[in-house]
Amino acid sequence: MAERIEIMHEKNMQKETSKQLILGYVFKVLVYLFLILMGVIVLFPFYWMIISSLKTLTEYRLSVPTFFPTKIMFSNYADAFTTASLGRLFLNTLYVGIVSTILSLIITILSAFAFARLEFKGKNILFAGLLATMMIPGELFTITNYSTVTNLGWINTYTVLIVPFLVSVFYIYLLRQNFLQIPNELYLAAKVDGTSDFKYLCKVMIPLSLPTLISITILKMMGAWNSYIWPRLVANDAAHRMVTNGLRNAFKDTTGDVNYPVQMAAVALVSAPLFLVFIFLRKYIMKGVSRSGIKG
């Protein structure tokens, strides 16, 4: 009797586990379906941008859309390049991006070093004060900075695109945290050897925090590439215009009967460098971003 009950019990258990197993599989399939569906939604705009950029205008305007261009129009890209004079915009943006990144890195390294390794009166208060400014929305600064740069005669120069944003408290904070992780013993040993602070900074601290410096470089370059509001305000002439402003200016109309294939080709060209950065340097971006909460 007891044996029979045990067998029955075991059978029940098996039934239970196989039922759970099936439920588990169904659930797994649902999870994958959900993720793939969301992935498709996330990717769809990119797909639409690329296929639209390769269509003829007539094909784009078909009332039943095609999901792959019947005739591939690479000439849209050439049109886009000339319509928006992208060459000049790319060069301007690269120039501003590179110069501001280099200067910004120098300033950030020097101040992060002072905050991480040097002792001086009021260090903690000063650092806390700097961190507090991070809470203030940038628009509050822009109002005054606009008159400051006007008074300095910087309107429509490269300087106005570079100088006001050289110092980022967030980058100083990021690098200081990194510097603090480098053991103090190294510094003291260098001191005993008679190494100067500056030499120690260049020979030890910078190489050891290279990943953070790369993250800062990428974020800064992306910032230049994506900046829109400030350049529109202070340097929107043909000679100094940045890429995002140029794109928006060249294609003012977003609705109505627009030559979308050419417009999408221009958008794809502007997005291409960002995708390259994404493919090759994703790791560094993710590392920098996860601690910031800011976009580019």
Added chain:
Amino acid sequence: MANNSMVESRHPWKAWLYLAPALVLLLVFTVWPIINTVRMAFLENYSGLKSVGGQTFKFGFGNFVKVLQYKRFIQCMKNTVLICFLTVPISTMLALLISVALNSIKGLQKFLQTVFFLPYVTNSIAIGMVFAAMFNIVGSFYGTENELIVTAGIINNIIQFFGGKPVNWINYGSTYAANITVMVIYIVWNALPFKILILLGGLQSVNKQYYDAAKVDGTSRRRIFARITVPLLSPMIAYVVITGFIGGFKEYTSIVGIFGESMGPADDKGRLNTMVGFIYDSLSTNSQGRASAAALILFGIILIVTLIQLYVSKKRVHY
């Protein structure tokens, strides 16, 4: 440590030398603007142009009163608040679901993670133009009966494929609700990558023991999600919600991306303008007093929302 400061105390000026470039720039472009913005906000009808002309302005709250009475500002504030309160919960919920799903799978995890991060590295103006193209109706759609639609746009095509009726999303004569829907879709799409990155990072550092214990107890999936995952993730959730609200209150470029600088459909320009947009509009008409007052109001709102959320999360955030 004592040793260290002894070494350093001989040259305290050296630290200031290292800090000099940063401090000089901060004084000019950060500290002075804070002081000056407060000053301009409390000088009634302050205008940079008139100030150069020698006009003086009296102290008062006039700018704030004027800004708050201004109908366009109220519209901007309404848009901003609406966008915030729609996009932050939606994107946080979606990001949470996606992160939990991503964390539960093995195959394709790295690949899908890359896919979901892709929108982060985009230019909000450029991709906004793509979204505009997807929602745009080519041909006439001016509200009259017998007009011809050439292309309804891919989104409307998809809606029609499932048997729905095409919607005038962003064109001439479109409704406010349709415009906001497009903005919410775009902003959520744009906000997902950062939130997924943070939440997935949080999930991956959660101690597996909690889940093993729950498994032994035969706890249901829903219960595990509500009782273990969400509480353990609460600090990260609080973080993405707070940064989401701060970003949402500063929303501006996504709208420029979709609607262009007219900030609204052709028949109602400025309809979707935001608080940041209002500040720049005031700046371009040389009303620095009004712009400063609006900027301080924006700062105040962000500060209050952040403090409330910090207070709530102190009570609700576990561990």
